[in-house]
Amino acid sequence: MIDLIYLILPEIVGIALLYLKNAFHSNLSSKTVSYGAMAVTLVILFLGIIFGFDGFNLMISKAIDFSVSFNLNGISLPFLFLAVLLPILVLPSYKYDIADRDLTFNALLLVIYVSLIAVFMSSNLLSLFMFMEISLLSAFFAIFLWGGDGSFNSAMKFLIFTQISSMLILTSFLMAFLYTGSFSLSSIASLLHGANSMYLSIMLLLIIIAAIIKFPVFPLHVWMPGAYYDSATSITAMLSGLFSKLGGYVLLLFIVFLTPNAVGYFSMPVMVLAAISAFYAAFVALSKKDLKLMFSYSSMLYMSLALMGMMSNNPIGIEGSIFLMVSYGFISPLAFVLTGYLKSQAGTTDMTKVGGLMKKLPVFALFFFIAIFASIGVPGFSNFIGEFLVFLGAFKFYPLLIISIVSMLIATGYYLSSIKMVLFEKFLGPVRKLRDLNGSELIQAGVFSLVIIILGILPYILLNSINLGAV
């Protein structure tokens, strides 16, 4: 058995090393430290999956039941897998857009890494909240320190919205504490059933609003285009791949474990909102000629579908939404990583200014095809399973199904347009030699695709790790 604490120790050691290195002006490369720490974590995760995980509990304050305690619940493993693997896969992209402040960046990277991992395995709501705050604050710095023009305002908007969302989450957590006297996930789950439905509904509503902000879902998505567009593309990959899952994870905790009886009240209205959001995101993405913005709104489209699945309040929809979140958590970063690569080669992410890349960059084109086909739900890629299950779960609400199906059709339209503009026809970009993916980028895109394909062909790997009955 592997103690869960081992998943965060390497990063903490890494952060300490980085601090010491700075203090003593050592020659140690900060990249080595952070990459090493992440690699060790990955190994520990796999060891843990093979030998099983052991809980960890450290009481900090008995009075407010604040403990740092790690314990896997029935839905955390898929997210943990994403949180451990994705940041490692994004690593090769940083060299394109993270030019300065090497030490700061690597330290921040480790902080983000450790806090996200800790969120998904925390079994104490207060410690979950604390780690979530650390991660979001670090994301704020990551957005504006390495972003483009206007990244400060975007980062600020991101911070304001996520802080509002966090306050809602905290309020809901406190309501749980007031009723049960505990922050522990398992004891809340068993004690909260007695609360009156009004109380539970308010708790759930707060979380739903918070999740709508964090996903993001219309109409509280206004922070998204700025934060996604102005960040360095590799940071955008992290934002859309991982940070957008935080709200969904917390909401799932409430839907599945804490307030399952209150979900019925919100099922219909929230699903309607999700369908509208998917529809809206699809049409906005259709009008975007910038690849980065198009992928940003696509990410919103799929997160809306995920919200729809989990609010359908049946196992197929819920597991489908988890699958969709994890699956798109790999697909959308792949799309952003490729966008970043395009920017580094062609100097632009404007689709109308490139073209014919299939001839110029055949390997890039292959992975671009994979990212697009995976997104539109081609079987064999992971999103197909997620979309199928979400639609199946939402079957009872079939008018919504029609709206989301239209959205998917629009998505197919703009994705195919992007292939046409970026890969097909004649090359329009600057006359200079373009370098195709090779070395670390090739491995990166290859592993991304491999994960997407493996999850698409053997979905039970992920689905079997979900147990909706285990807190």
Add this chain to the structure above:
Amino acid sequence: MIYLILLPMLVSMILIAFIKDRLLKSHWIAVSMAFLSLVISSVFFYLYLSKNVVENFNWFNIGSYAFQISFIANNLHLLMAVVVSLISLLILIFSIFYMKKEKQERYYFEMSLFISAMLGLVISNSFILFYVFWELMSISSYLLISFWYERETASNAAKKALILTKIGDISLLAGIIILFANTGTLSISATISNLSTIPQGYLVAAAALFIIAALSKSAQFPFYVWLPDAMEAPTTVSALLHSATMVASGVFLLIIISPLIYASGTLIYILPISLITIFVSSFLALDSVDTKRILAYSTIDSLAFMFLAVATLNPNGALFYLIMHAVFKSLLFLLAGELLILFGTRNIFKLRGYGIKKPIFYVPAFIGLSSLAGIPPFLGFFAHAALSYNFSASLEAIFVIATFLTSLFSFRLFFTVYHEDKTEKIREDKSAIIPIATLSMLSVIGGFSLFFFNSIIPINYSFDLFLVLDSIIALLGLFAAYYLYSNRDASYAKLDKKLKSIFGRLTYDGALSASGIAVTKFGGLVDKFEGLLGKAFDKISSLSFDLSYVSRELQSGDLSNYVVIFIVGVIIVMALMLAGV
């Protein structure tokens, strides 16, 4: 074991992807693997003759729901597998000649994917697996249509094809979801045998969605516009797409779920749609001057015949026509491809100018076009016998007109192109002759298989007065075409112009691009709203506090210090936690 049929083409894909012409030419990989799948499917056809074997595999479970993939082996499915692999093999052999100068690996990789998708589709007995292959076929045809992606026409045609077929794909998925939510099983055979448990409303919805899926895949009204544009693909791709794969899968879907359609009562909608399709496609074929485009419209026409058979409770008649059609249509496309390679044009009047009335060209063309027209004793005649078994008297009357039109446009092509002989000797490639000769032979003698087809799949046919009339009308079409088109003169050109002005609108390109523009415009409106929404929130936030003030504060101070402080803070907190304070 049934999935073994699928395996060779998958292996071919993997081999082509990884060895990339370094060790082995990719066309040899594809051809040998296609041969292997022909062998395997023939052996299985023999082994499983008159049996009905289903093999289930659990894909994944959610709660009590099992998502199974399953394969089926019986006469119907394995016969289709044999036909698909045979036609694919012949077309791949032809490709050696046709694609000599092109990028080989990509072509053979995508062809292998295309063929394996169709093979998988015909042997799957689980809706989800059926959908998987159905969609893979859309994607691979998209990739193949955009093979010459640098041409704008090709990239547009590919996009058009995928979007229009995607409407069908999504309908199919929705239909599957409706059935699964009601029956709890994904098995096609189990669903078909438990139709009575499904409420009528859901039954109608599912059947209607399946029909839409089939219409879009088989390029029937109103979806037919994607197929002629798909001509931008290499001709070998068209040959495959028009005969044994892609468009055939729509009809095949209707054939295997025909009990569902009959139980739901939705079949009354198929008949008018097929009739519209038949006339529209015939007129458009009469109007085209491009060999491949004429053949494309003829495919739409022939598929509408099959839909007619399904609509008249005769799915096995449709199946027989489907198989016969696969043979003569692939023959015709290969001929068109041969002419395109040798003379560099698809325009029938330019081809006429080359003077290519040589037996080696016109004999197979005559065989193929006579089959298409339904002239005895070629394939089409027998296919008509099976097809029209359940036709009512009024439908027979309409069908005779359709036969006349089909025959007219077929022989318009023939008499226009093969007009005189003035070319020198043309050296032909062996890999081009073998498939054409094989398919021609099959088109001459294959029709007689109708007489023992009954021992494989129950089928009704009758050689009655109607059929005699039908073949006389077909011959009449031949003579009319000879009279009208053999000696091209001014009146023909005038007629042609007149036709163009009338039928040109039937492709409704204008309406399609208008709806595309409307969707884009709506998207623009939503986008504008999105911009306003963003601005409104900016206003609110700038009212509540001045962003630029904070910005100045932070940027004037030493930022990295701030971050270091933050990180150190985190470390201290963590250290405290670990220490258990």
